[in-house]
Amino acid sequence: MYYVNFFLIFLIFSFSGFCNAQTYPVYNKISTIAVLDQDSLFSNTDWGKKLLKEVEGKVSNLTVENRLIESELELEEFNLTKIRKTISKIEFDILAINFDEKVKKIRNEQTNKQREINMFLKDNKLLFYKKITPILLEYIDELGIEVLLNKDTVALASRGSDITKSAINRINQKLKD
Numbered sequence: 001m002y003y004v005n006f007f008l009i010f011l012i013f014s015f016s017g018f019c020n021a022q023t024y025p026v027y028n029k030i031s032t033i034a035v036l037d038q039d040s041l042f043s044n045t046d047w048g049k050k051l052l053k054e055v056e057g058k059v060s061n062l063t064v065e066n067r068l069i070e071s072e073l074e075l076e077e078f079n080l081t082k083i084r085k086t087i088s089k090i091e092f093d094i095l096a097i098n099f100d101e102k103v104k105k106i107r108n109e110q111t112n113k114q115r116e117i118n119m120f121l122k123d124n125k126l127l128f129y130k131k132i133t134p135i136l137l138e139y140i141d142e143l144g145i146e147v148l149l150n151k152d153t154v155a156l157a158s159r160g161s162d163i164t165k166s167a168i169n170r171i172n173q174k175l176k177d
Contacts, residue, residue: 032144036136037151037164042128044164046172051124058117066110073103135174139167 042048080099084092140148143163151162 033147033149034140034143034145034161034163035149035151035154035157036167037162039152040164041132041167041171042125044168045128045132045175047128047131047175051121051128055117055121058120062110062113062117065113069106069110073106131175132171135171136167139163139170 043052076099080092080095083095087095136148140146140163145163148163151157151164
């Protein structure tokens, strides 16, 4: 009887473990996640540096142009205030209205020039990211990376997970022209 009880207990424990056992999928590959600083990627590649230098030149030229226009308008305004006492109120009002319209027109023109520079930068950034997407996809495949996150969206990451510098080197090699 002792052996029968022992045998029954053994069977119960054996089958209960067998019935409760579950199989879970076994992944052959560890998921690899890396981070990339997109702003640094753009501004530190040869393409980005060249583009930013070009934009900086355009902004600098516009700034010089704005200062020149500003000094011309200040001189014109000064001359208007000088002749104010020598002409009739109606004549002065007409000159003042014309001056105000001129200033508004110039302001709109200069604002449009700034907007064009901004659009130039935006369009070229879009082109840059379009060109580098296949390069980055090939690169992360080579590295075995499954997920690439923007560094700004990650709270913490090990230093080794940031592939920005190596990606910049790869992009510079592929986008020499």
